[in-house]
Amino acid sequence: GESVGLHLPTLSVQEGDNSIINCAYSNSASDYFIWYKQESGKGPQFIIDIRSNMDKRQGQRVTVLLNKTVKHLSLQIAATQPGDSAVYFCAEKRRSSASKIIFGSGTRLSIRP
Amino acid sequence: DGGITQSPKYLFRKEGQNVTLSCEQNLNHDAMYWYRQDPGQGLRLIYYSQIVNDFQKGDIAEGYSVSREKKESFPLTVTSAQKNPTAFYLCASSGDRGLDGYTFGSGTRLTVV
Numbered sequence: 103g104e105s106v107g108l109h110l111p112t113l114s115v116q117e118g119d120n121s122i123i124n125c126a127y128s129n130s131a132s133d134y135f136i137w138y139k140q141e142s143g144k145g146p147q148f149i150i151d152i153r154s155n156m157d158k159r160q161g162q163r164v165t166v167l168l169n170k171t172v173k174h175l176s177l178q179i180a181a182t183q184p185g186d187s188a189v190y191f192c193a194e195k196r197r198s199s200a201s202k203i204i205f206g207s208g209t210r211l212s213i214r215p
Numbered sequence: 216d217g218g219i220t221q222s223p224k225y226l227f228r229k230e231g232q233n234v235t236l237s238c239e240q241n242l243n244h245d246a247m248y249w250y251r252q253d254p255g256q257g258l259r260l261i262y263y264s265q266i267v268n269d270f271q272k273g274d275i276a277e278g279y280s281v282s283r284e285k286k287e288s289f290p291l292t293v294t295s296a297q298k299n300p301t302a303f304y305l306c307a308s309s310g311d312r313g314l315d316g317y318t319f320g321s322g323t324r325l326t327v328v
Contacts, residue, residue: 136316145221145305145319146258191257193316202248202273203317207257 112210121179123209125192128173132194136203137166137177140189149177149190179211187213218242221306221320228293228300228327236291236323238306246309247289248317251275251302258305264289293325301327 115121127135133154138146152159152166152175159166165178175192189208219240228234238247246265250258260273264283278297283289289308293300303324307317 134315138319143303143322143324145307145321146317148316148318151316202260202263205258 111207112212114212114214115182116214117182117184119182121177121182121186121211123177123179123190123192123211125175125177125206126173127175127192127194129194129196129204130170130173131196134195135166135168135175136193136195137164137175138191138193138205139186140191140208142188146191182211182213184213184215187211219306219308219318219320221304221323223323224321226323226325228325230327231295233292233294234300234325236293236304236306236325238289238291238320239287240289240308240318240320241287242308242310242318243286244308244310244318245286247283248307248309249273249279249281249289249291250305250307252305252322253302261291261304300325 136151137149139149140146150161150164150166152168157168163180167176179186189210191208192206193203195203222237248263249261251261252258259275261275261279262270262273262281264270267283267286270281270283278294280292303322305322306320309317
């Protein structure tokens with residue numbers, strides 16, 4: 103079946119360092135990928151997305167990399183700050199139809215002072 | 216401001232009672248979704264609706280019911296048949312007939328007492 107997995111359930115990073123959160127997906131038909139950030143007690147917030155015709159996309163302090171050959175997605179956060187502490191979900195979808203987004207189980211990012 | 220509003224933020228229910236969670240959006244989105252999130256876990260899809268007066272079961276629909284009489288509103292009823300209803304419930308919406316990412320509400324935490 104379809105699944106979106108994450109390599110690590112938790113990640114601890116020193117404040118100011120870069121964070122890299124990884125995600126594997128199994129459906130080769132997926133052509134749209136999204137990263138969400140969820141702070142405690144809140145709903146997920148959109149961070150950045152990428153279509154399958156791209157392999158890299160940059161936002162403010164965040165970069166998403168897509169490797170379709172190995173079905174791998176990563177989120178890089180530059181100069182990690184305390185406010186980056188949250189659970190990060192990757193999600194995938196086939197944009198060719200009104201299909202549902204499939205969410206991974208999430209990676210909890212904690213920041214060491 | 217456009218957004219998606221869930222109410223109430225916290226809800227307590229006695230065993231055997233039905234309870235309805237509200238979800239309203241003013242984003243003019245066609246598609247709306249309900250997810251359940253348990254502690255330390257990802258999002259599981261309960262029900263979704265891609266158009267008014269139509270909805271489909273998600274992965275864990277048993278014990279839940281929904282209606283979609285208006286484009287802006289997608290209420291979720293947690294019935295007494297739901298054996299373990301204590302969870303964090305998230306509503307989301309999507310424009311462009313569900314072809315893009317989701318906008319989430321801030322969630323309702325339901326506790327059965």
